[in-house]
Amino acid sequence: MQTILTGIRANEEPTLGNFIGAYKTMINLANEHAADSRVNMFVPDLHSFTTPIDHSKLYAQVIKGVKYYIAAGLDINNPNIHIYRQSHVPAHSELAWILDCFTYFGEASRMTQFKEKSEEHADAITVGLFNYPILMAADILLYDAKYIPLGEDQFQHLELARDIATRMNNKFDRELFTVPASEAEQVKFMHLEKGLRIRSLTEPTKKMSKSSTNEKSKISLSDDPEVAAKKIMSATTDNEGVIRFDMVNQPGVSNLLTIEAMMTDRDIQDVIADWAGQTSYGDLKRKVAETVKNFLSDFQAKVAAISDEEAEAVLAKGETYANEVSKQKLAEVQRAVGLIR
Numbered sequence: 001m002q003t004i005l006t007g008i009r010a011n012e013e014p015t016l017g018n019f020i021g022a023y024k025t026m027i028n029l030a031n032e033h034a035a036d037s038r039v040n041m042f043v044p045d046l047h048s049f050t051t052p053i054d055h056s057k058l059y060a061q062v063i064k065g066v067k068y069y070i071a072a073g074l075d076i077n078n079p080n081i082h083i084y085r086q087s088h089v090p091a092h093s094e095l096a097w098i099l100d101c102f103t104y105f106g107e108a109s110r111m112t113q114f115k116e117k118s119e120e121h122a123d124a125i126t127v128g129l130f131n132y133p134i135l136m137a138a139d140i141l142l143y144d145a146k147y148i149p150l151g152e153d154q155f156q157h158l159e160l161a162r163d164i165a166t167r168m169n170n171k172f173d174r175e176l177f178t179v180p181a182s183e184a185e186q187v188k189f190m191h192l193e194k195g196l197r198i199r200s201l202t203e204p205t206k207k208m209s210k211s212s213t214n215e216k217s218k219i220s221l222s223d224d225p226e227v228a229a230k231k232i233m234s235a236t237t238d239n240e241g242v243i244r245f246d247m248v249n250q251p252g253v254s255n256l257l258t259i260e261a262m263m264t265d266r267d268i269q270d271v272i273a274d275w276a277g278q279t280s281y282g283d284l285k286r287k288v289a290e291t292v293k294n295f296l297s298d299f300q301a302k303v304a305a306i307s308d309e310e311a312e313a314v315l316a317k318g319e320t321y322a323n324e325v326s327k328q329k330l331a332e333v334q335r336a337v338g339l340i341r
Contacts, residue, residue: 011048017198017208084318091326144178
């Protein structure tokens with residue numbers, strides 16, 4: 001069985017972009033492949049420490065994240081689908097240290113996300129922020145994951161994981177790790193022309209980021225539906241005066257068309273055709289605002305119906321599985337590097 005793996009940080013409230021690009025995509029893939037693949041939907045709570053957070057809220061945010069998976073339609077009764085916390089599987093941290101020692105400082109220094117987040121958090125740049133792509137590699141390689149649904153901003157980290165796996169396989173002359181599929185293969189697997197990236201509502205040349213301090217730039221899954229609709233109505237567009245899909249010259253309008261297509265499960269080309277030649281940005285915004293408002297109302301009701309106890313039971317079951325699998329892989333690596341016989 002091949003393994004499909006993905007994770008969403010729990011320390012910040014997910015955005016609509018996270019839902020479209022991660023939750024929705026992953027659940028669709030799980031439904032499509034769970035009959036013949038292991039599907040790991042882990043919670044990367046250790047990654048939460050890479051930037052400043054409110055630690056008193058982390059546990060509750062993790063539980064809420066599990067509820068989001070369930071509310072979004074994940075089949076938690078399927079024996080091939082597993083949800084677990086990174087912090088409750090010690091092999092993640094143990095393997096990360098070993099991988100650190102086979103990762104070159106220069107290649108880790110080239111990670112674009114480290115450079116970008118260093119600018120955002122210039123007063124609190126930690127070693128963890130620099131190091132987390134190697135922990136991400138451990139998350140992937142522990143389970144021999146081939147496909148890792150992710151946003152395009154994470155493809156560089158995926159390539160690092162591929163490089164580390166190949167390097168260690170060659171050094172120890174054995175297939176210690178499954179080398180994850182390439183970026184092109186990942187994109188094809190996700191049925192996308194390119195990596196997913198829903199844009200900021202105020203700066204549509206940038207992605208919609210849950211860490212943004214500008215509330216108008218993002219729609220959070222916990223936003224009041226009416227407030228979310230108002231954010232869509234005030235979204236940045238342009239002065240072109242015609243609705244067309246052009247991410248270079250009209251990123252704001254193109255972003256609205258993308259949101260409408262993905263939230264209604266329609267082909268983007270069909271949505272583009274609906275609006276071709278029209279000139280009223282207000283009409284487009286009203287349509288997208290209604291779509292987002294209706295989605296949030298329904299989704300939040302589903303989340304509210306799931307108890308903490310149900311979410312914790314799902315995690316406990318997944319962590320039993322994850323510990324069994326990861327211990328075997330860790331022992332294989334420890335044997336190769338000379339730590340055990």
